[in-house]
Amino acid sequence: MAEDLVLDTAIRDWVLIPLSVVMVLIGILRYFVSKLMRSSQVPDPKIVKEGQVIVRARNLRAGANFIPPKSFRSRRVYFSNEENGLLFVPKGQAQNAQAQMFSDPNMAMDMMKKNLSMIIPQTLTFAWVNFFFSGFVAAKIPFPLTQRFRSMLQNGIDLSTVDVSYVSSRSWYFLNLFGLRGLFSLILGEENATDDTQRMMQMSGFGFDPTKSLGAEKDGLDIVQHEWALPKFEHRAEAVLKKLIR
């Protein structure tokens, strides 16, 4: 049965190779298109500042014990007082921050561009593969596999009798879609590889609300117990010197 299945060489010439070549070419095309559409965005000073405030406040929290109590207290007041502290967010402002982010047309535009350059070619190629090559057994891998691989390798063929080591054309498309990253990084250079997973990570970063982390940082700072570490250092220095002299 499975051993009897002989693949026509025409399938190799007209399905397997064209499919791979088209996938590579589309990947390269996508790279250049996205490069064309990339707009250098000017970051909002307020957001940059908020990020920096958070870093500095975190430093203060982590290193609090290394500065004298007076300095620590003045810094804490500077960060978290209820009038104009850097970490203090007025109540009304907290809510519309996100709305404002969505209403910013530039941001939406950017996201659209990213989406377009990612989704459109994918749907098009998928439709193309489906239309022309549906149901083809395009290749055979030279080792046997267990039944579990059937959904991965034989997408589009609903025959349970075909040996799992045969790859359907649609599955070949998927394998190419996810497996060509290494090739792209060779062709386009290390960082330029169009990485879908990375893009998705960036997407999920959108919608992050800085005011929330400001508030969290403020709470963290408020409960820090300041215990000056320096008096301990005198004893430690003594111990170090004793060892050194001996």
Next chain:
Amino acid sequence: MVSKTEETQLNRLENQVDNGGGGAWEYLCLVRKLKVRRSEKVLKHGLSILNDPKKRSALGPEEWTLYEQVAIAAMDCQCLDVAKDCIKVLQKKFPESKRVGRLEGMLLEAKGSWAEAEKAYSSLLEDNPLDQVIQKRRVAMAKAQGNISGAIECLNKYLEIFMADHDAWRELAEIYVSLQMYKQAAFCYEELILSQPTVPLYHLAYADVLYTLGGLENLQTAKKYYASTIDLTGGKNTRALLGICLCTSAIAQLSKGRNKEDKESPELQSLAATALEKDYKQRASDKLGLLTSALRSLKI
């Protein structure tokens, strides 16, 4: 901060390149990565690559990075013609690039035409007001012109937004020390200690500033920071050891009249003194006399 292993690696590579052992490109990459300032070497080896068409084309797109690196190094060495050539090549390749615009501004700055450089920088800042490099260049320019108060103003403005940039805090601290504004400098050093609590140099500098400020409380704090420096350096820092001795004697003088609630370890000073003597004996035995007389004059 450059770690010790990185530095030895860098020195080894530099040695190798200097003696014609190849690896110039790796050396230049490492210099770029560690952001160290070895402009003369960079200029020499970078130019030798750039002047060799075969080697240059082997770099591929990295060629332009090298042009930038060499241009900056050339400006540092006052080889303005070389820098000009490099920038011209870059300009041809990337017209309208802001990064090249920055280099042109730096070239003007290196020539000393401050007004033009300022104009170039401010036009670049208009496009991107958050360009950190350009803002720092402006500070450097103000400093180079001797306009220290202007530099402080620029730095403060910069730090208002980029308040987590510890290099800027360090620069500000050093400027304040040079102007003898020790209270402000102390604040900056506190900020540095917060951002990198394990760097002994900041502890030491902070202690120095506190000692200079004087006053019983500051002196006691200074002594603690000298002690932490000793702890962090393993007792290898001579300045910190001397600082302990000076602080102890100053504290003793100030608190002479008052009741002596000396809960602080009196032992530390004698230990520091012995460590100093031992260190001098090992490394500079001819100066041992100076040290002992100096220490004796501090003795209470």
